[in-house]
Amino acid sequence: MPAPNxxxxxxxxxxxxxxxxxxVTAPAALAAPTPSTSPTATPPARMSxxxxxxxxxxGTQVNLAPGVPVLPKDLTARSWIVSDAESGEVLAxxxxxxxxxxxxxxxxxxxxxxxxxxxxxxxxxxxxSDLKGVGVGSSVVGIKxxxxxxxxxxxxxxxxxxxxxxxxxLSQMNGGIKQTVQDMQDHAEELQALDTHVVSPDGYDAPEQxxxxxxxxxxxxxxxxxxxxxxxxxxxxAKFGSAEIRNTNRLLSGDTDVPVYQxxxxxxxxxxxxxxxxxxxxxxxxxxxxxxxxxxPEKREHNEVYKETAKLFDWGxxxxxxxxxxxxxxxxxxxxxxTPQPGPGTSAAQDPEQGSGRAGxxxxxxxxxxxxxxxxxxxxxxxxALAVVGGLLVLFGGGAFLVNRRWPLPDLxxxxxxx
Numbered sequence: 001m002p003a004p005n006x007x008x009x010x011x012x013x014x015x016x017x018x019x020x021x022x023x024v025t026a027p028a029a030l031a032a033p034t035p036s037t038s039p040t041a042t043p044p045a046r047m048s049x050x051x052x053x054x055x056x057x058x059g060t061q062v063n064l065a066p067g068v069p070v071l072p073k074d075l076t077a078r079s080w081i082v083s084d085a086e087s088g089e090v091l092a093x094x095x096x097x098x099x100x101x102x103x104x105x106x107x108x109x110x111x112x113x114x115x116x117x118x119x120x121x122x123x124x125x126x127x128x129s130d131l132k133g134v135g136v137g138s139s140v141v142g143i144k145x146x147x148x149x150x151x152x153x154x155x156x157x158x159x160x161x162x163x164x165x166x167x168x169x170l171s172q173m174n175g176g177i178k179q180t181v182q183d184m185q186d187h188a189e190e191l192q193a194l195d196t197h198v199v200s201p202d203g204y205d206a207p208e209q210x211x212x213x214x215x216x217x218x219x220x221x222x223x224x225x226x227x228x229x230x231x232x233x234x235x236x237x238a239k240f241g242s243a244e245i246r247n248t249n250r251l252l253s254g255d256t257d258v259p260v261y262q263x264x265x266x267x268x269x270x271x272x273x274x275x276x277x278x279x280x281x282x283x284x285x286x287x288x289x290x291x292x293x294x295x296x297p298e299k300r301e302h303n304e305v306y307k308e309t310a311k312l313f314d315w316g317x318x319x320x321x322x323x324x325x326x327x328x329x330x331x332x333x334x335x336x337x338x339t340p341q342p343g344p345g346t347s348a349a350q351d352p353e354q355g356s357g358r359a360g361x362x363x364x365x366x367x368x369x370x371x372x373x374x375x376x377x378x379x380x381x382x383x384x385a386l387a388v389v390g391g392l393l394v395l396f397g398g399g400a401f402l403v404n405r406r407w408p409l410p411d412l413x414x415x416x417x418x419x
Contacts, residue, residue: 041078041298047097048214050192052327055096055214062092063324072311076298078276079213080308082316085221085282085289089325091316096327099195099210100295103270104139104162105219105278106203106211109196111158111232112223113187114174120152120228130172131165135204138164139248141240156240159232160247162270167202177201192330193218205274213293214329220267220280220291221329233266250306251281258303261310267291269305277305283313290316 049056062071071092079095090096125148134140141156141163143149149169157166171180180201188196193215199206211219223229236253237246247253249269251261263283270278276296283290292312297304330336 043095043098048195051330055327058095060094061326068323069318071315075308077294077308079295081213081217081293082312083291083329085291088329090327091319091323096214097195097212099212101275102203102211103272103275103278104203105216105268105270105280108219108223108268109184110201112219113184114170115228118151122151123148130169134164134168140165155232156238160245164202171201191218191222191332203270205272213295216280216293217291250303255303258306279305279309281309285317288320
């Protein structure tokens, strides 16, 4: 069925004045189960080196040099990463490969895995078994037994309201929870997201379910190459049944203490007792597209995960083109195996051995062996969404971007307008 007329999507290139005119009409609906154990506040001494050796080091990794802005001094997240979505360069990171509970940001992997399997117009009547096992305290969109929903509506429930009930219905359509978990794990391995262990497809707290800021960024980057994924994750509000639902991503929809971030276009938020607040976002300014992932800020202020993400976006847009990379976002295994071996001048982080987690060089293209900063010292193409800009709906066509410069895809930002 076609998208509802009231659906509003946020463009990658959008003015802050227009964005700030959005009002908040619904609170965040996020899972909050009671965990069996509390996560340690100390990162592992040794972590994965997928994407580059420095990404496996604890603490903040950034190349300090003249002209490079300093990182915000008040970042409290246990893990974060700032990367160029097009080139794959990691501009800065903090405990990037620390395996942590992901909460609903794991739904990015769920969507990237399952979304292509069902046409959006497919209709499904919900059986009682479809909702079996939805965790107590889960975020839900309000799926009703016996009601019929389109796949399109179910995905709106997943992306806007982080609905675990919608995830369970789609998982049952996909062959069941167990099958979907296995499909997600297989896809994570294909993406070289080796920190990730999937137990529940919706991100609900479960023993041993973990991911990392690095892996979540890989999921977002892969998903954003799919038009439907881009459309859903950038949708601000939509009709669901007789109600209107709004996206709980506060950088996209805004809140009393968090303005809509200029240029934001998704991706996914999460919050559970065990994981704390987690978030991956994508934004564009001046032709640059950045991805930022933030996991579990220690500071417990309202919307802190969005505030720290916005600060990292601000830093990234100032630093991109000036700072030498500390690593790379690796391509999927299939793309990596289909590309030639790196030649002279290729960074160690681009080496296929780096993609398999082996130690290597210190940074991205043109990187220099500059000492990393630490938090203690105070340092720390997507295309395609509809948005209101100057009274027009602007559609950015194409939508694919280069990955590692070795995963070639079509143009990023071809544009055309609609009345």
